[in-house]
Amino acid sequence: xxxxxxxxxxxxxxxxxxxxxxxxxxxxxxxxxxxxxxxxxxxxxxxxxxxxxxxxxxxxxxxxxxxxxxxxxxxxxxxxxxxxxxxxxxxxxxxxxxxxxxxxxxxxxxxxxxxxxxxxxxxxxxxxxxxxxxxxxxxxxxxxxxxxxxxxxxxxxxxxxxxxxxxxxxxxxxxxxxxxxxxxxxxxxxxxxxxxxxxxxxxxxxxxxxxxxxxxxxxxxxxxxxxxxxxxxxxxxxxxxxxxxxxxxxxxxxxxxxxxxxxxxxxxxxxxxxxxxxxxxxxxxxxxxxxxxxxxxxxxxxxxxxxxxxxxxxxxxxxxxxxxxxxxxxxxxxxxxxxxxxxxxxxxxxxxxxxxxxxxxxxxxxxxxxxxxxxxxxxxxxxxxxxxxxxxxxxxxxxxxxxxxxxxxxxxxxxxxxxxx
Numbered sequence: 001x002x003x004x005x006x007x008x009x010x011x012x013x014x015x016x017x018x019x020x021x022x023x024x025x026x027x028x029x030x031x032x033x034x035x036x037x038x039x040x041x042x043x044x045x046x047x048x049x050x051x052x053x054x055x056x057x058x059x060x061x062x063x064x065x066x067x068x069x070x071x072x073x074x075x076x077x078x079x080x081x082x083x084x085x086x087x088x089x090x091x092x093x094x095x096x097x098x099x100x101x102x103x104x105x106x107x108x109x110x111x112x113x114x115x116x117x118x119x120x121x122x123x124x125x126x127x128x129x130x131x132x133x134x135x136x137x138x139x140x141x142x143x144x145x146x147x148x149x150x151x152x153x154x155x156x157x158x159x160x161x162x163x164x165x166x167x168x169x170x171x172x173x174x175x176x177x178x179x180x181x182x183x184x185x186x187x188x189x190x191x192x193x194x195x196x197x198x199x200x201x202x203x204x205x206x207x208x209x210x211x212x213x214x215x216x217x218x219x220x221x222x223x224x225x226x227x228x229x230x231x232x233x234x235x236x237x238x239x240x241x242x243x244x245x246x247x248x249x250x251x252x253x254x255x256x257x258x259x260x261x262x263x264x265x266x267x268x269x270x271x272x273x274x275x276x277x278x279x280x281x282x283x284x285x286x287x288x289x290x291x292x293x294x295x296x297x298x299x300x301x302x303x304x305x306x307x308x309x310x311x312x313x314x315x316x317x318x319x320x321x322x323x324x325x326x327x328x329x330x331x332x333x334x335x336x337x338x339x340x341x342x343x344x345x346x347x348x349x350x351x352x353x354x355x356x357x358x359x360x361x362x363x364x365x366x367x368x369x370x371x372x373x374x375x376x377x378x379x380x381x382x383x384x385x386x387x388x389x390x391x392x393x394x395x396x397x398x399x400x401x402x403x404x405x406x407x408x409x410x411x412x413x414x415x416x417x418x419x420x421x
Contacts, residue, residue: 010101012204015163015249017126018099044365052338059202079183104287163251207242223269240373287377299389329418338372350399360387
């Protein structure tokens with residue numbers, strides 16, 4: 001059997017069910033494809049892959065390549081149209097089995113549907129991007145609860161699948177491909193390193209190190225008290241970039257959370273951390289259910305958000321020139337570093353939608369381009385939630401900007417840092 005494994009959002013060797021099932025293959029072709037569409041303008045005149053995430057992704061792919069070499073394999077890196085590249089490899093190598101990790105993104109799912117229709121091969125799709133497999137859900141996906149709280153309650157008695165052990169041995173890479181050179185990444189203008197930029201490094205090793213740091217240094221025990229911070233490294237776990245690209249498995253994170261509770265004891269903060277993992281989980285299944293409706297103006301609720309597009313407002317918002325200090329500070333942080341805290345994301349989203357009345361999809365698309373930890377389901381699901389077209393049972397959320405600043409930046413430290421005041 002000739003197998004091909006397509007790495008997409010599973011850039012790691014731990015918790016890799018799809019690779020562990022390759023033992024009986026004669027050869028294994030591991031491939032990562034730099035999708036040419038990532039660099040093309042979207043409907044909202046942004047790019048699916050911005051410079052901060054591109055750097056992080058390049059680092060993650062390079063480390064994965066090194067990790068595969070250490071166990072006698074190789075990662076073939078190709079640039080272009082994924083459907084074309086996969087079809088060519090199948091034909092060239094006589095591939096009979098394709099393995100990959102399932103992903104809820106509508107763009108990614110469409111690619112797989114098209115390939116399945118075109119190729120007569122066996123497919124194996126693992127489900128390790130989520131905590132639970134679909135068959136574990138206590139309801140059919142079509143009956144996914146319309147809001148988070150009932151979803152959480154129904155999953156209380158369901159135990160997530162334990163992570164698989166790390167891959168240590170794989171079939172050989174096909175000899176006929178050994179001389180094939182890897183494609184290079186499209187070049188990006190050099191990014192000036194901002195003095196307040198956080199030290200995110202792409203790859204499995206850095207992701208696992210960050211889990212150990214945040215849990216073993218006991219920051220986790222105070223998570224509930226610190227999670228609404230704006231700036232710095234230790235107020236939240238910072239695991240989202242590694243989770244978004246699959247450098248970390250959510251099941252591995254949960255397993256270490258349970259180990260921490262066994263050693264240190266469970267408290268309100270560890271419970272809250274698990275609830276945040278469940279929020280991520282809920283949005284993934286929401287994307288599986290609603291597919292392209294995650295990107296529709298009327299959202300999953302199919303209601304009119306009564307928003308339009310005002311270019312001057314949008315431009316002021318993305319450049320941090322709205323005149324609202326807390327919003328401008330956050331938007332400057334995002335533009336210069338590719339990062340925003342969860343609290344900042346809610347504040348700036350509420351401002352764009354409620355104060356400026358701008359179509360929420362332009363904000364979601366800007367986040368897609370800028371965020372180093374962009375995750376399709378979480379990003380578009382959260383924007384719908386704030387815009388009143390998503391899963392919030394109370395409808396649109398409106399934040400009082402003065403109150404937010406007084407509550408979460410009472411000494412004006414965040415605004416002063418980013419506004420230079």
